[in-house]
Amino acid sequence: MKGFDVKVENVSRAYGNFKALDDVSIEIKKGEFFSLLGPSGCGKTTLLRIIAGFDSPDTGIVLLDGKDILPLSPDKRQVNTVFQSYALFPHLSVYENVAFPLRLRKVPHAILDARVKEYLHLVQLEEHIHKKPAKLSGGQKQRVAIARALINEPSVLLLDEPLSALDAKLRQNLLVELDHLHDQIGITFIYVTHDQSEALSISDRIAVMNQGKVLQIGTPYEIYESPATDFVARFIGETNLFPAVVKACIPYEDYYMTTLDIPALGAQIKVTDYDDLPEGQHVSFTVRPEKLKITGDKPTRVGKDINLFKGIVEEPIYSGFQSKYYVSLENETVVKVIQQHANYMDEGPDIDWKDQVYVSWSAEDGYIVEVVDS
Amino acid sequence: MNNLQQEKRGRRLGITYSAPMGIWLTLFFLIPLSIIILYSFLKKGLYGGVEWEFTLTAYKQMLNPNFMRVFWRTLWVATFATVITILLALPCGYAMARSRHQVFWLGMVIIPFWTNSLIRIYAWIAILSSEGFVNETLRTLGIIKESLPLIYNQGAVITVLIYMYIPFAILPLFTTIDKFDFQLLEAARDLGASKPESIVKVLMPNIRGGIVTAVIFTFIPIFGAYTVPLLVGGKDSYMIGNIIVDQVTKTRNWPLASAFSLIITLVSTLGVIWMMATAANESARRKTPVKVVDSSGGSE
Numbered sequence: 001m002k003g004f005d006v007k008v009e010n011v012s013r014a015y016g017n018f019k020a021l022d023d024v025s026i027e028i029k030k031g032e033f034f035s036l037l038g039p040s041g042c043g044k045t046t047l048l049r050i051i052a053g054f055d056s057p058d059t060g061i062v063l064l065d066g067k068d069i070l071p072l073s074p075d076k077r078q079v080n081t082v083f084q085s086y087a088l089f090p091h092l093s094v095y096e097n098v099a100f101p102l103r104l105r106k107v108p109h110a111i112l113d114a115r116v117k118e119y120l121h122l123v124q125l126e127e128h129i130h131k132k133p134a135k136l137s138g139g140q141k142q143r144v145a146i147a148r149a150l151i152n153e154p155s156v157l158l159l160d161e162p163l164s165a166l167d168a169k170l171r172q173n174l175l176v177e178l179d180h181l182h183d184q185i186g187i188t189f190i191y192v193t194h195d196q197s198e199a200l201s202i203s204d205r206i207a208v209m210n211q212g213k214v215l216q217i218g219t220p221y222e223i224y225e226s227p228a229t230d231f232v233a234r235f236i237g238e239t240n241l242f243p244a245v246v247k248a249c250i251p252y253e254d255y256y257m258t259t260l261d262i263p264a265l266g267a268q269i270k271v272t273d274y275d276d277l278p279e280g281q282h283v284s285f286t287v288r289p290e291k292l293k294i295t296g297d298k299p300t301r302v303g304k305d306i307n308l309f310k311g312i313v314e315e316p317i318y319s320g321f322q323s324k325y326y327v328s329l330e331n332e333t334v335v336k337v338i339q340q341h342a343n344y345m346d347e348g349p350d351i352d353w354k355d356q357v358y359v360s361w362s363a364e365d366g367y368i369v370e371v372v373d374s
Numbered sequence: 375m376n377n378l379q380q381e382k383r384g385r386r387l388g389i390t391y392s393a394p395m396g397i398w399l400t401l402f403f404l405i406p407l408s409i410i411i412l413y414s415f416l417k418k419g420l421y422g423g424v425e426w427e428f429t430l431t432a433y434k435q436m437l438n439p440n441f442m443r444v445f446w447r448t449l450w451v452a453t454f455a456t457v458i459t460i461l462l463a464l465p466c467g468y469a470m471a472r473s474r475h476q477v478f479w480l481g482m483v484i485i486p487f488w489t490n491s492l493i494r495i496y497a498w499i500a501i502l503s504s505e506g507f508v509n510e511t512l513r514t515l516g517i518i519k520e521s522l523p524l525i526y527n528q529g530a531v532i533t534v535l536i537y538m539y540i541p542f543a544i545l546p547l548f549t550t551i552d553k554f555d556f557q558l559l560e561a562a563r564d565l566g567a568s569k570p571e572s573i574v575k576v577l578m579p580n581i582r583g584g585i586v587t588a589v590i591f592t593f594i595p596i597f598g599a600y601t602v603p604l605l606v607g608g609k610d611s612y613m614i615g616n617i618i619v620d621q622v623t624k625t626r627n628w629p630l631a632s633a634f635s636l637i638i639t640l641v642s643t644l645g646v647i648w649m650m651a652t653a654a655n656e657s658a659r660r661k662t663p664v665k666v667v668d669s670s671g672g673s674e
Contacts, residue, residue: 075566083557085557087555089561089562100562104567104571149564152565
C-alpha cells in the first residue's frame with residue numbers, strides 16, 4: 001500500500017453557534033477506501049476541508065502518516081482533492097489542467113508530457129486533451145478532475161461528492177471505474193457522500209455522521225446489518241424500526257432469545273441478541289423490509305422463533321426485479337416488506353392492493369439497535 | 375430555397391429594427407465626427423470657424439515640439455494613472471465580490487456620482503491647497519512649518535484623475551470577479567500553488583475580460599481629460615484636452631482643435647477595437663455551444 005494513514009483525533013469545529021464537527025475521531029488505514037456518509041450539514045465536507053487544509057479545527061489534531069498536518073497550508077500537504085463541482089480551470093485545456101501541478105513545480109517538458117499523457121490514459125481521456133473544460137460532458141470533467149488530483153501522486157485522495165452532479169447510470173459506471181482506480185494506484189481514498197448506496201457499494205469502511213458527530217464506523221455490512229443507532233438504521237437502506245421493551249431474555253445456544261413487547265404492534269416478538277438485557281429495558285428494534293416474508297396464505301408450519309402477523313396490503317409498488325408492499329398490521333401499524341421476484345411471473349405478482357396477507361420473519365433476522373435509557 | 379428567402383427577410387427586418395439606433399448614431403456621432411475630420415483639413419478662419427480651402431496646415435502645426443511634448447505627456451499621464459487605477463481597483467473589486475455586504479460597497483462606489491464632477495474637483499482643491507485640509511492638519515500637528523506643494527502639479531493631476539475614474543474600473547472588475555468561481559483558487563492551492571501563484575495563474579486569466587474593460591473605461595476618459603489638469607494642474611500639466619479648448623476659445627484655430635480631437639478619437643477607437651477583439655476571443659473560448667462530446671465525434 002502506497003498511501004498514508006490518516007488519524008483525526010478529537011476534532012471540533014463550530015461556526016458561530018453551529019457545531020459542524022463535535023469531537024470527531026476517526027482512524028483511516030493505509031490504502032483504504034473510506035467513506036464519510038451522512039445527510040447534508042452533518043459535517044462530512046467540513047472534515048474533508050480540514051484534511052485538505054481549507055479549514056482548520058477549533059480543537060483536535062489531524063495526523064497524516066503520524067505527522068501533524070494542521071500547520072501546513074494546502075499546497076504543502078500530500079493530499080489532493082476532487083471537488084464536487086470539479087473546479088477545472090476554464091481558461092486551460094484538458095492537457096493544461098492536468099499539467100497544472102507539474103508546471104507549478106517546473107517539471108521538465110519531456111517528463112511533464114509523459115506524465116500528463118499517462119494520467120490522461122489512466123482516465124481514458126487521450127482523445128480530448130486539447131478541449132476546454134466547457135466542451136466536456138459531466139463524466140469527462142469528472143475524469144479530468146481525478147487525473148489532475150492524482151498527477152501529484154498524493155498519499156491520500158479526497159473526493160467530495162464527486163458523482164453527485166451526474167445522472168444515475170453514469171454514476172454507476174464511474175463508481176466501478178473509481179473502484180478499479182483505487183485498486184490500481186493503491187493510495188488512501190477518502191470519499192464524502194450523502195448517498196448510502198454509493199457508500200455501501202464502494203467502501204472498505206464507512207463512518208456514518210450526523211449533526212457533527214460520528215455515529216458508527218464499520219464495514220458496509222456491519223453498518224447495514226448491525227446499525228449502532230436509530231439514525232444509522234434509518235439512514236442506511238430502508239427499515240422497520242420500533243421502540244420496544246424487554247420482556248424476557250433466555251440464554252439460547254450461544255446467544256440470548258429475547259422477547260420484546262412492541263407497543264406499536266400491540267404484540268410481543270422474538271429476537272436473538274448477544275447481550276443479556278434486563279427485563280423492562282427500553283430498546284429499539286429493527287428489521288429490514290427484505291427480511292420479512294409476505295404470503296397470501298397462512299404459513300402452515302410456524303416455528304417457535306418465527307414472528308407472524310396478519311395484515312392488509314395498503315400500497316403495492318412493483319419495480320420489476322422486486323415489489324415493495326406497505327402492509328397495515330392489525331392495529332394499523334404499517335410495515336414495509338420487500339419481495340424479490342426470483343421466478344418468472346406470467347400474471348404478475350400474486351399479492352395485490354387490499355389483499356389480506358401474512359408477514360413473518362425469523363427471530364434471527366431482527367436486530368436490537370440501541371439500548372435506550374429511560 | 376424557402377430558407378434563403380426567410381433569411382433575406384430576416385436581414386431586412388434587422389435593418390428596420392436597428393434604424394432608431396442608426397439614426398441616433400448618425401446624428402450625434404457620425405455627423406459631428408465627419409465635421410471634425412473635415413475641419414481638420416481646412417484653413418483656419420480669422421475669428422474662429424474655417425475657410426473652405428483644403429490644407430494640411432493643422433497637421434503641420436501639430437508637429438510643433440511643444441504640442442508633441444503635450445501629446446507624449448498626455449499619453450504618459452493616462453497610462454500611468456490607468457495602471458495605478460487598475461492596481462487599486464483590483465483588490466477593491468476582489469474584496470467587494472467576496473464581501474457579504476456587496477450592496478453597501480456598491481453604494482459607496484456609486485454615491486460620488488451623485489455629485490457633479492466639478493464640485494468634486496473643487497473639493498480636492500480644498501483638500502490639497504496650501505491652506506487646505508492636509509496642510510492645515512499637518513501644521514496643527516507640528517509636523518511641518520511651510521505648506522507642502524500638494525497642488526498645481528503633475529502629482530495632483532494624477533491623484534485626482536485616479537480618484538475620478540476609479541469607480542469605472544472597480545465596477546467592471548467587481549462584476550467579473552463576482553462571477554468567478556472561488557473554488558478554483560482552492561483547487562489551485564490544493565494542487566500545489568502558493569497564494570500569489572493561485573492569483574496570477576488562475577484568478578487573473580479568468581477575469582481578463584473585466585481587466586480589459588476597466589482599462590478602456592479609465593484610459594479613454596483620462597486621455598481626453600481637460601478639467602482636472604486645468605483646475606489642479608500647473609503650467610507643465612497641460613494635456614491634449616486643454617490644447618483643444620485653448621485652440622477653440624483663445625487661439626481660434628478650429629482646424630488644429632479638430633486635428634487634436636481626431637487624435638483622441640483615434641487612440642480611443644484603437645482601444646475599443648482591442649477590447650472587442652479580446653472580448654470576441656473570450657466568448658469564442660467560453661460560449662461555444664456546450665456539446666456533450668462522445669468519442670466518436672459528430673458529422674460536422
